[in-house]
Amino acid sequence: MRTHYCGLVDETLIGQTVTLAGWTDVARNLGGVCFIDLRDHEGIVQVTVEPDNAEAFAVAASLGYEDVIQVEGVVRARHAVNEKIRTGKVEVIASRITVLNKAAPLPFHAHENPGEDIRLKYRYLDLRRPEMQRMQRTRIRLVQALRRWLDARGFQDIETPILTKATPEGARDFLVPARMHPGEFYALPQSPQLFKQILMIAGFDRYYQVARCFRDEALRADRQLEFTQLDMEFAFVRERDVQDTVEAMIRDVFREVIGVELADPFPRMTWAEAMRRYGSDKPDLRNPLELVDVAELVKDCGFAVFSGAANDPKGRVVALRIPGGASLSRKQIDEYAAHAAKFGAKGLAYARIDGNGAVNSPIAKFFAEDAFAALLAHVGADKGDIVFFGAGPYNRTSEFMGAVRLKAGRDFGLVEEGWRPLWVTDFPMFEWDEEEQRYVALHHPFTAPAVDDIEQLRADPASAVSRGYDMVLNGNEIGGGSIRIHRPEMQSAVFELLGIGAEEAQAKFGFLLDALKYGAPPHGGIAFGIDRIAALMAGTDSIRDVIPFPKTTTAQCLMTGAPSPVPDEQLAEVHVRVREESLQK
Amino acid sequence: MRTHYCGLVDETLIGQTVTLAGWTDVARNLGGVCFIDLRDHEGIVQVTVEPDNAEAFAVAASLGYEDVIQVEGVVRARHAVNEKIRTGKVEVIASRITVLNKAAPLPFHAHENPGEDIRLKYRYLDLRRPEMQRMQRTRIRLVQALRRWLDARGFQDIETPILTKATPEGARDFLVPARMHPGEFYALPQSPQLFKQILMIAGFDRYYQVARCFRDEALRADRQLEFTQLDMEFAFVRERDVQDTVEAMIRDVFREVIGVELADPFPRMTWAEAMRRYGSDKPDLRNPLELVDVAELVKDCGFAVFSGAANDPKGRVVALRIPGGASLSRKQIDEYAAHAAKFGAKGLAYARIDGNGAVNSPIAKFFAEDAFAALLAHVGADKGDIVFFGAGPYNRTSEFMGAVRLKAGRDFGLVEEGWRPLWVTDFPMFEWDEEEQRYVALHHPFTAPAVDDIEQLRADPASAVSRGYDMVLNGNEIGGGSIRIHRPEMQSAVFELLGIGAEEAQAKFGFLLDALKYGAPPHGGIAFGIDRIAALMAGTDSIRDVIPFPKTTTAQCLMTGAPSPVPDEQLAEVHVRVREESLQK
Secondary structure (H helix, E strand, O other), rough: OOOOHHHOOOOOHOOEOOOEHHHHHHHHEEEEEEEEEEEEEEEEEEEEEEOHHHHHHHHHHHHOOOOOOEEEEEEEEOOOOOOOOOOOEEEEEEEEEEEEEEEEOOOOOOOOOOOOOHHHHHHHHHHOOHHHHHHHHHHHHHHHHHHHHHHHHHHHOOOOOOOOOOOOOOOOEEEEEEEOOOOOOOOOOOOOOOHHHHHHOOOEEEEEEEEEEOOOOOOOOOOOOOOEEEEEEOOOOOOHHHHHHHHHHHHHHHHHHHHHOOOOOOHHHHHHHHHHOOOOOOOOOOOOOOOEHHHHHHOOOOOHHHHHHOOOOEEEEEEEEEOOHHHHHHHHHHHHHHHHHOOOOOOOOEEEEEOOOOEEOOHHHOOOOHHHHHHHOOOOOOOEEEEEEEEEEEEHHHHHHHHHHHHHHHHHHOOOOOOOEEEOOOOOOOOEEOOOOEEEEOOOOOEOOOOOOHHHHHHHHHHHHHHHEEEEOOEEEEEEEEEEEOHHHHHHHHHHHHHOOOHHHHHHHHHHHHHHEEEOOEEEEEEEEHHHHHHHHHOOHHHHHOOOEEEOOOOOOOOOEEEEEOOOHHHHHHOEEEEEEHOOO | OOOOOOOOOOOOOOOOEEEEEEEEEEEEEEEEEEEEEEOOOEEEEEEEEOOOOOHHHHHHHHHHHHEEEEEEEEEEOOOOOOOOOOOEEEEEEEEEEEEEEEEEOOOOOOOOOOOOOOHHHHHHHEEEOOOHHHHHHHHHHHHHHHHHHHHOOOEEEOOHHHHHOOOOOOOOOOOEEEOOOEEEEEEOOOOHHHHHHHHHHOOOOOEEEEEEEEEEOOOOOOOOOOOEEEEEEEEEHHHHHHHHHHHHHHHHHHHHHOOOOOOOOOOOHHHHHHHHOOOOOOOOOOOOOOOOHHHHOOOOOOOOHHHHHHOOEEEEEEEEEEEHHHHHHHHHHHHHHHHHEEEEOOOOOOEEEEEOOOOEHHHHHHHHOHHHHHHHHHHHOOOOOEEEEEEEEEEHHHHHHHHHHHHHHHHHOOEEEEEEEEEEEOOOEEEEEEEOOOOOOOOOOOOOOOOOOHHHHHHOHHOEEEEEEEEEEEOEEEEEEEEEEOOOHHHHHHHOOOOOOOHHHHHHHHHHHHHHHHOOOOOOEEEEEHHHHHHHHHOOOOOOHHHOOOOOOOOOOOOOOOOOEHHHHHHHOOOEEEEEHHHHH
């Protein structure tokens, strides 16, 4: 139907007859000559229709936005060169124009932004916009580059089931009623975790998969019901084997896809250091602000919140100095407090140092004058700065101060340009869940502890360190992995510590425990969030921009109308009915 | 953990110290020396442990099947070369052996076949067998080769949703209750059909995806609940653009993956010819037998079944000559009749011609002697042959005679070696469904008819030909596709002819009808069955051999135990309950 792509017509074709096909980006009659901007996936070329070609001219004059046409014509050098487009030095003098499909008046035009809901409803129109095409292409090129890299190194792309067994890893499963087994359900995988471990036990050595994963969680701006991860697993490895390999991969792929040179090697940081300095397990190193511990300086102050936390071995008192932050108004300071509260802060103390060095701080009164001065000096506070203080339990305090750090970085334009990857390692093995009064796994229950000895692990689970690791880029956890448990006794012990009894473990993970018994090699792996990496590469905050058909934060596809009601007969076939009480709510 | 792979240790390493890791395929004490066959994914190498290395010898002597070990040692030339394995010219003299993980006594051994259920339950053990590794690798290489081919030609690998809307295309949908929308359901896609069409409308030009598809159908030997297809779509194309491209792709990939040279070009056959000559829309051309129409010769015979069908314009009377078939016993002939009956035959007439030319046929009596001789002569029947006859409605008769043809080909060893691809084209647009008393789409409702004119299509739907095409290989439909409808009026007309009212069409496919309105390019595509192609390449009849974790014909995963019951609280969260009446059955 065409000899060339519109966006690739160039000077080398001058004098040749070409056939093009595409969309009418715009058609204008200027001084009796018709100009059509004809668009395809490669770009736009100008088609010129002269009035002496009456038939073609009549067709051209009738064209509306997005009409799909076929054009035959001769390529000619253009008088007025358009430097903005690749084809700007030429035009095509149409000899024949055929309308392949008319377009009805559009619900919105390419240069408009009618709001995300309308864009998602007419996703096919939105995706035609060059900016959306560019972002989708970035994703396509990312995945292609990753696959090529892995294929060249002997990794094997192996598919794992989508209809599988509920294997709770923290999030809620999507359930699929089984028609052939009344009252039973398949679950969609939250990740191929157990299958990839089984593959190592089955002797596959180096596995990868660009895998669809499913989590029925409340949707945040950066989450989708289904998401894509590059899932990898290696047999007979230690941490550095995995890390060094995938670090090289990420570096090569960033260079290839967006021409960015990442640090070599990536900096490494323990979880403890990341929490201490940045109040986050995924620190954005582009933000130069750092937390400073001040417990030693506030142990004896009169402010019980500070002294209490400072004297508690599980507590933390920490300061964050923001250069130039004295310009914050009371209202803005309140906004910081509110932001910190979202992350669990009970309050956010501060000290403003004005241009003359005068200190304004609601907590100064709790300190001897020189003690407060010493405190401010310890954090390096200077004229024009503000210092925020947080106190309370170690992790929570670190996290809300980490959130304050990020907000300050943005608000004060402190975040540097560029790409700052790092490894975060040595995560705690367990976290104590106050609500459930039990330990939960910080990574997942299959992550190996740093100690090989089961008794040693049991003796002090709270301070056990895992063999997990995260790859962090500009404040995003783009990859997370671990060395896995490969001995069945250790796996049983960890289940037990997590409050999963032997019976429950057998019911849920019996096949894994079995498999570990029959000759499981040491193994480990990692999974990368493709949607997030693509969004970072494409320069967008929203992963929805790099997912061809995303769902809304209310879990709907506005284009197809999913989810939707289903006739009762269809539900009867799969042995379920809708709960009356759910509909009455 | 290792310096080399076991299966790759060769003469170039003689004298070097290597570290290997893998599974104990077998360990034997022969004359006071221990020999370990150490296995990894690359193969087996012999590790020799001499008694003077007391520590290593003690470990070696304790090894059981499938124990995972690490071996350090020096590569040495072997006295007794083993030509059967790649590493057969060398052995590794162990200096140190470390047990990485003991294996419990195995439920079965590699050389046993404990039955498919046990193999599936312990899939990780089954997959360790070299034959299974080989078949999985064939699949991996197939997909890799396809991707590389497509990537090199500018096809874009684009993901479409798994959680989507019920879009009935003939089969039953899997349903997923939507937690955030009580009483509503997502459906798993039967194929990405509508999404890929939408992608063309969105301007993506050349799409592919290795896509997981889901059909909740009764499982036959060659079906799975979920299966994988190479899904492709092209904008601005006609049939030959698609066919020529993918034919070249399949040819290149067969050459690359299994070194087979397929015909160039593939033979082409209309659906009508395929039914006429082979009684199948996916003829196995390796089978030389062909059907012969004999209606003209039986119109006036006394056998009403024949003469009735011969005089019915929708009927067919057809003969199949099987050289050497006179050797069939009465019992064997009955088996042929029973086989034909499975495909709808009411009876299967025959004529046996013995070595002396004597004819034995229950239907001979309905013919004048010379008329019957003329009939046999027409089909080329000779001494020692049998001729089967079928009569009845055209399609049904063709199909059961096609089934007889396939059985005869197998039974008489007539099927030639090799690879016989072809294109089948010009399918009927619609099939009349007697049960539902309406037309159904032979491909799917989005397939374009050969005529552009809606009135012409409406005038005689029964004889309308579609723009669908199938790629057939050795009797398997390995790919199916079509040029799609790109004009909304035609799509509405086809829905109407299929008995899908305007309201239903809008509810189910409104987004497609909308999208067609806003500038849809002419487009078409195809989808290939990856599981089937991989099975053909791997030389196995069962697609389960090339799926890492297949389900049984009763839709279960014997390894994980999916599907399984789910606590009622979990069902309550997604607003469904199990029907009591289903459980009571």
